[in-house]
Amino acid sequence: MTAAVDHRLSADTDDADTVLSVDGLTVDIRTISGTVRAVNDVSFDAHRGETLALLGESGCGKSMTATALVGLLEPVADIVAGTAMLKDTDVLAADRKTRRKIAGTELAIVFQDALTALNPLYTVGTQLAEPFRIHQGMGAAEAKRKAVELMARVGIPQPETRLHSYPHQFSGGMRQRLLIAMAVALNPSVLIADEPTTALDVTVQAQIMALLRDLRAEYRMAVVLITHDLALVAEEADRVAVMYAGNIVETGRVADVFAEPRHPYTKGLLNSVPVNARRGDELKSIGGSPPDLHNIPEGCVYQARCPLASDLCATTRPSLKPVGSGRSAACHFPEEVPNV
Template identity: 65%
Template sequence: MSNEQAPKPPQALRVDGLSVAIHTPTGTVPVVREVGFSVRSGQTLALLGESGCGKSMTAQAVAGLLDPVAEVTGGEVLLEGRDLLRLPPRERRRLAGPGLGVVFQDALTALNPVHSVGAQLAEPFRIHERLSRRAAREKAVELMERVGIPEPRARARAYPHQFSGGLRQRLLIAMAVALRPTVLLADEPTTALDVTVQAQIMELLAELRRETRMAVVLITHDLAVVAEHADEVAVMYAGSIVESGTVEEVFAAPRHPYTRGLLRSVPADRPRGTRLTSIEGSPPRPADLGSGCAFLPRCPLAGDRCATEAPPLNPTGPGRASACHHWKELTRA
């Protein structure tokens, strides 16, 4: 038997130095700062962090869906080697569907309330594959059946408000994967769903990923979802990635105090009535970041160097990186 390792899947998406700023009445505020990550075909990368850390803004920049007040100020977004940020608008729109699919967190506002779900699911096939109305509708019914919508042929004539939250989320996933995208961006895909439905939605995404070999970028703040469904994780704080690596290695031995704080806040295996561990303080506002480490006011390891020099995201081992001057102390803790 050969001892050679199996070749790695091809790189589907690579983001380098992505920066986003928001224009406000008082000036321009950076909200995403030189973010970089990559994900391979058939794998899932989780962008993990607290609300407001820049996860969704990063996803919107990758997808080309930023609000008018926001703009990309630097970096590259390479989809199978093509920089999306430098494509003409028409060519970038052409990649929406076959190249990049998006699942939003609010299914009711993402679906058009005045069109039947069948018509909305059929639209990508009519635009990208030039199918007839009847053929596109048949494809829509097949998709609805694939994502677990009961009585798909009859319910294709229904409207979004006639579906439960879980079924609407399944419809959004069906729309996002209709053209078998190279990369799927899933932005908090289980928000506001009960625990049972959350598990069903995440399992559906996992099945579709295995079937189509698409790469998935999962935006979430749920540590349990990351542990169960992601291969690699990039932890974000205050608009930057502060740690990255495989989920197994990062969760077993974090090399950034913020990651360690997140993991320690999980109430697993704690006796009832004991006090939960938390990270003291609050994340900084983007406009208030100084020249030092953004995590400085909340960090138990902070020293003089942290106050004046922001730590870059540097390699700490094979496939791992951390933005902390004191990461070696964490490995010895």
């Protein structure tokens, strides 16, 4: 595994706190029109007790990165390069038996659509008890007791009674709490939260994120938060990796990146937030659209939308390079970005 600074999302954190180290993850998708690269050479470290956000527009490769890590890629997708070391195990190369062993115990995921993630044919008590029976060999009575404790821990009222309810009998926010309960049941080292507050109202979103924050502190998990919500990243994440067209284009601590972005895409995202907008004002946006994955440009992936694009950007793809303490950006002109 490379130790080059310009290839990793680094932080001022002791290596002993690194629980997941992803290096060069690359995913291809086979389509009728040919093979496309959905995730390109993605690298980052997740640290115990911290939240790392993968931020970007829809289709930039965030969720594809997550599903590759947990082994849930669609049959048409292939991991063609990279490693993901979870303690001493490369989860990308692990066989099915090893993946089943670490699922929930070391690596867990919370999906954005709780209704489809939960099995409608079984009570929530049965589903919550399953990890304890499979991984810890508990009997039915003991597993049921643990399920009740979990439901109470994540704020489900009257857990002894609701244990026998089915997923459709819960609200969206309660279903999301149940998914989180299942994910943290066995105290995993890494929790991937893939758009965990999608389709929930603002109040419930705040409750769900407060729950994740409390659980992260209680279990000292590393949380990988996948989102397109800039405000959520600002409030909840310690570090951020900004993704565009399957590539990480900027990394660093959230406060540093948001205060002074060093990639034009990050600057464009931040400028599009209407902080002091008044009625009738024109809202800022990033012109154009992300490139077609079937036709990724030879040089910088962002060149078609970038105000700093030059001949160099058209011919040479920039790599992630240090732009400050614990920060990197994939741009040929990072010093000029604050003036855009």
